[in-house]
Amino acid sequence: MSDPVLATESLNKSFGALKATDNVSIDLRPGEIHAIIGPNGAGKSTLIQQICGGLQPDSGRVLLCGQDVSDLGTQKRAKAGMGRTFQISELCMEDTVLENVVLSAMGAENLVWRFWKPALKRPELLERAEAALERVGLGDERETRCANLSHGQRRQLEVAVALTLSPRVFVMDEPMAGLGAGGSKRLTGFLDGLREEAPILLVEHDMDAVFALADRISVLVYGKVIATGTADEIRASREVRDAYLGDEA
Numbered sequence: 020m021s022d023p024v025l026a027t028e029s030l031n032k033s034f035g036a037l038k039a040t041d042n043v044s045i046d047l048r049p050g051e052i053h054a055i056i057g058p059n060g061a062g063k064s065t066l067i068q069q070i071c072g073g074l075q076p077d078s079g080r081v082l083l084c085g086q087d088v089s090d091l092g093t094q095k096r097a098k099a100g101m102g103r104t105f106q107i108s109e110l111c112m113e114d115t116v117l118e119n120v121v122l123s124a125m126g127a128e129n130l131v132w133r134f135w136k137p138a139l140k141r142p143e144l145l146e147r148a149e150a151a152l153e154r155v156g157l158g159d160e161r162e163t164r165c166a167n168l169s170h171g172q173r174r175q176l177e178v179a180v181a182l183t184l185s186p187r188v189f190v191m192d193e194p195m196a197g198l199g200a201g202g203s204k205r206l207t208g209f210l211d212g213l214r215e216e217a218p219i220l221l222v223e224h225d226m227d228a229v230f231a232l233a234d235r236i237s238v239l240v241y242g243k244v245i246a247t248g249t250a251d252e253i254r255a256s257r258e259v260r261d262a263y264l265g266d267e268a
């Protein structure tokens with residue numbers, strides 16, 4: 020079996036007496052989508068934040084392509100290849116789609132951000148930004164202001180932004196949130212193809228999307244992984260049904 024691209028080793032995080040992440044060890048293999056599911060308050064976002072560097076665990080490690088990144092902050096992890104997406108607030112609503120992606124491509128080159136308007140004329144940055152926009156299907160929207168994009172298009176734009184950093188993994192926190200049925204279906208199709216670019220660790224409440232996409236699913240309950248397996252294995256697990264999915268799964 021191939022080495023994991025991303026792995027957590029015994030991550031623990033408590034808030035007072037509450038164990039939000041309890042000894043969590045999961046991994047993400049090349050080409051796969053690994054979904055993390057679980058009830059509200061199970062610790063999914065806390066886990067994602069520890070993986071991406073926004074929150075320091077009490078103990079445990081995060082490995083990216085075998086390298087221990089536990090001591091790196093969010094930016095350094097992003098540069099090392101951790102492509103966190105769907106932080107809507109990081110898009111600049113007043114700027115165009117192309118400007119948003121160029122800004123990110125500049126970050127990848129450590130360029131100073133106050134010089135970013137002239138950077139729009141730099142062919143290598145433009146090329147990288149345009150390639151990312153084409154890849155996510157927003158090539159025709161390059162001059163559209165971000166504020167005028169649909170919810171689903173903004174999610175695609177966030178992937179384009181992440182792509183300019185040549186991510187080794189994507190870590191996505193509830194990408195389907197706020198999308199209608201049609202939007203979820205379109206995004207599901209898009210994520211299905213995106214796994215060729217880099218494997219995806221996906222936290223998601225939309226079970227249709229999870230069961231359509233995930234190669235493996237881990238179920239988190241009260242901060243603990245109670246099961247990891249294929250969609251069929253997770254559906255068949257009595258423990259998972261009792262703790263989370265009920266009998267409709």
Ligand SMILES: Nc1ncnc2c1ncn2[C@@H]1O[C@H](COP(=O)(O)OP(=O)(O)OP(=O)(O)O)[C@@H](O)[C@H]1O
Pocket residue numbers: 034037039057058059060061062063064065066
């Ligand atoms: N900064 C914090 N301080 C104290 N408690 C926190 C903090 N962040 C999260 N928690 C608690 O930790 C637990 C896990 O929260 P978390 O947001 O990670 O769950 P989640 O699985 O992402 O939930 P949801 O599906 O509702 O987004 C919850 O009980 C939450 O109230």
